[in-house]
Amino acid sequence: MHINKLDVYVKSRERDTSIQEAYDLFDKGDYGKAINWLREFLEENSGHTEARALKEQIERILKFSNIDIYSCTNLFMDPWEE
Numbered sequence: 001m002h003i004n005k006l007d008v009y010v011k012s013r014e015r016d017t018s019i020q021e022a023y024d025l026f027d028k029g030d031y032g033k034a035i036n037w038l039r040e041f042l043e044e045n046s047g048h049t050e051a052r053a054l055k056e057q058i059e060r061i062l063k064f065s066n067i068d069i070y071s072c073t074n075l076f077m078d079p080w081e082e
Contacts, residue, residue, distance in 0.1 A: 019051045031058050 019041060025034035038055040
């Protein structure tokens with residue numbers, strides 16, 4: 001029941017149309033193109049908080065999805081060992 005309320009909230013929330021292209025790339029899973037688009041956008045609009053937040057979110061996704069477990073000695077992702 002709570003999940004349905006959250007789903008309705010997320011779907012009803014308006015996205016910023018100025019960065020809609022980045023959201024479209026993000027939704028497709030094309031994180032590389034989305035982060036490149038956001039970097040160019042943030043060069044001109046450095047104060048855009050939603051674009052900065054989306055860029056940080058994509059960077060976190062890429063960081064954790066590209067972990068090479070055979071070369072990484074910090075398998076538990078302890079922050080003091082990074």
